[in-house]
Amino acid sequence: MPPQGNIADVVAHPVRLRILQAVGGRDLTTAQLRELMTDVPQATLYRHIAALVDVGVLAVASERRVRGTVERTYTLGEQMAHVEQSELATLSxxxxxxxxxxxxxxxxxxxxxxxxLGDLARSHLGFGTGAMYVDEDDLARIQQGFNELLAPYLEEVTGKQRVMLSTVLLPAE
Known part of the structure; x- marks a missing residue:
């Protein structure tokens, strides 16, 4: 397992990324995660969940007894799978x-x-690349505005399609 304090190392693992994307915006039990990730052995899945909990990226939302064992429901933790700029700077x-x-x-x-998902995928799909000219203060303002803009859409609502939003900022040559 990666060191407990290095979130970038913990989050960068492909299985852990899948767990975080599955949980993102909702609470899931370990059984639900197993159903979503049938290609990952159960013991491996539990180890990866434990690593994410150890660094605060996942949190236990609730626990209940099921057939003599404790079933945990997970939610995104305080770290929210976000790797800070200062931590990125430490990576090779x-x-x-x-x-x-x-x-x-x-x-x-x-x-x-x-x-x-067929037509539903096409109606909720979008991607593109565009240039912006910013400094660090501009990026901070954009991030704050982005967070405020997205806040009303982060809760699961019956009748609404769940979509994944991924962002990448890459300095151009």
Whole structure:
């Protein structure tokens, strides 16, 4: 397991990214996570969940007894799978490449899965790239406004389609 204090190392693992994307915006039990991730052995899934809980990216929302065992329901923790700029600065180029590759791989897996939704996927799909000219203060204001804009859409609501929003900022050459 990665060191408990290094969120970037913990979150960068492909299985852990999948767990975080599954939980994002809702609470899921371990049984529900197993149903969503049938290709991951149960013991492996539990180890990855434990690593995410250890660094505060996942939190236990509730516990209940089920057939003599405790079933936990997980939610995103205080760290929210966000790697701070200061922590990114400590990663080597190879660690950054591996982290970004894991992110892109999970993005592609999510995209492939959404294609099974047919027309619904196309009506809720969008992607593109555009240039912006900013300094660090501009980025801070954009992030604050972005968070405020998204806040009303982060709770699960009956009748609304769950979508995944991924953002990437890359300095252009």
């Amino acid at each position: 180029d190879d660690q950054l490449r591996a982290s970004f590759l894991a992110f892109v791989g999970e993005l592609l897996r999510t995209f492939e899965g959404s294609l099974s």
